[in-house]
Amino acid sequence: MTSSKDKFDFGFDQVSAPEKTEKVTRVFERVSSRYDVMNDVMSFGIHRLWKKWFVESLPLHQNGVYLDVAGGTGDIAASLSNRLTRFGIQAQILVCDINPAMIAVGQKKFPHLTWACGSAESLPFPDHSVDVITIAFGLRNVTHRDKALAEFYRVLKPGGKMACLEFSQPARPLQKLYDLYSFHIIPKMGEVIAQDREAYQYLSESIRTFLTREELLALMKSVGFTRTKYDTFTGGVVALHTGYKL
Amino acid sequence: MKKNGAVSLNPRLFEMLVCPLTKGPLQYDKDTQELISLHAKLAYPIRDGVPIMLVDEARPLEEGEV
16 A cells, blocks of 8 residues: 555656646646647657557457557557557547646547546546557556556456556667667757647656566556566567556 | 537537546536536546546535535
């Protein structure tokens, strides 16, 4: 159990649970309108390949229910929607995000998607109702990651799959360059393009302080997920964790 | 579209939603554009067709409403 005295990382700062939730909310409110273009610039467009790889790893379920948590401006759900359509698969795709500002941007881009505002820690969906639950570059920003993973497990149907794409720890030869880029270049880009250095400083710090691949795997197992595993991409810069409710 | 310009809630989405606190059923009040959780005594607002399923954003129900 967590108590009000517990501290959570907000980048390199240690803050209380309500403070973390509040601060993350403010970050995404501020960057929502520049979020998609910043992703392209910061990752040289590579985030599109990571997300494509992520979506292609998901099972295809005729009449399935897909839930993308922390779905932000909807790019994962839209890409999934295209993929399902291409194979003639009818399914319900839901996008859930805690931040109405991000949803407002997403609704304009993808009006055909279905949006709900909700917290990953307290999902507004019934037990055993979802076939595939996804979270891409979202878990890092969640205050109580154990609660969120337990919620993912709860809403999944038996046999359902969870897939989490997140930044991870790059392999040793890449580390120096990666750090230089993360802590010197990304905040500068945030300042110039999104007029918000602080938000992008947070991004780099939150990546550094996020769970290791093994820690995340252990957390997934602790809430009940089985057949848990991970794959890495781009030399460990990102990792895909998957698990099942069996 | 409603006359005040609000987009109404997607019925397929409504079928999927529960109260995030109690995980119990919700009632859709079309006039106020709220989703009511009787168990939690909370009304979740719908803004631009998006249900805001956050306890912090919900309106506590008054005695007479329960």
